[in-house]
Amino acid sequence: MKRSNVIHWLLFVCLAVINFQVSSAGLTSLRGDAAIEAAEPAPPELERFINDKENVDRTFKQQPPLIPHTNEKYTINLRVNKCLDCHMKQPGKDEAKSVEMSESHFMDRAGNKLDHPSGARHFCTQCHVPQIDAKPLVENTFKTVAAN
Numbered sequence: 001m002k003r004s005n006v007i008h009w010l011l012f013v014c015l016a017v018i019n020f021q022v023s024s025a026g027l028t029s030l031r032g033d034a035a036i037e038a039a040e041p042a043p044p045e046l047e048r049f050i051n052d053k054e055n056v057d058r059t060f061k062q063q064p065p066l067i068p069h070t071n072e073k074y075t076i077n078l079r080v081n082k083c084l085d086c087h088m089k090q091p092g093k094d095e096a097k098s099v100e101m102s103e104s105h106f107m108d109r110a111g112n113k114l115d116h117p118s119g120a121r122h123f124c125t126q127c128h129v130p131q132i133d134a135k136p137l138v139e140n141t142f143k144t145v146a147a148n
């Protein structure tokens with residue numbers, strides 16, 4: 001037998017032993033008992049977006065604030081940006097309805113002020129994401145920037 005073949009064999013035997021030990025330790029994955037090939041539906045709590053609750057505390061200073069409402073129906077494409085209906089002051093619109101985007105959203109890359117939202121900020125959900133009302137999978141003691 002060639003030397004490289006012997007090494008392959010040894011590796012195979014080692015992996016088989018490890019595999020046996022892991023499966024016999026009674027571990028179950030977070031997906032439960034589902035077979036690897038099976039496409040399980042997403043758990044229902046992953047569909048439960050928080051909606052119009054209070055703003056979410058920021059986790060760190062430069063964090064794009066999290067979206068405290070659902071956003072599935074707010075289209076953003078080349079022509080339309082539904083988010084701007086509420087997050088930009090516009091004549092005839094109720095200004096008190098929501099917080100306007102910050103000044104940083106009206107600047108070009110060189111820091112010049114613009115009279116319209118910067119193209120670099122057009123796709124809001126590139127940075128701002130909605131939140132799901134789900135319990136943390138594991139306990140942790142993390143504190144937000146406000147709590148520190």
Ligand code: HEC
Nearest residue numbers: 055056065066067068071074082083086097098099124128
């Ligand atoms: C129908 C009006 C409306 C639309 C459309 C809308 N929002 Fe909001 N949004 C609100 C209101 C009201 C709040 C809560 C008050 C506030 O902080 O502005 C809010 C809060 C937020 C906040 C939290 C601000 C903070 O300082 O914590 C973000 C981020 C945000 N929205 C992003 C978006 C994005 C991105 C879209 C488009 C996908 C969008 N919103 C569409 C009304 C709207």
Ligand code: HEC
Nearest residue numbers: 062063064065083087099100101102104121122123124127
């Ligand atoms: C490149 C990332 C990025 C994109 C794209 C972006 N934002 Fe932001 N946004 C931020 C960051 C970072 C902050 C917090 C720092 C700041 O205010 O500049 C913020 C702050 C905000 C706030 C809170 C303002 C306040 O005074 O509390 C609102 C509302 C907001 N963005 C809405 C939007 C909307 C609507 C869009 C799309 C038109 C958008 N943002 C696109 C990164 C982004």
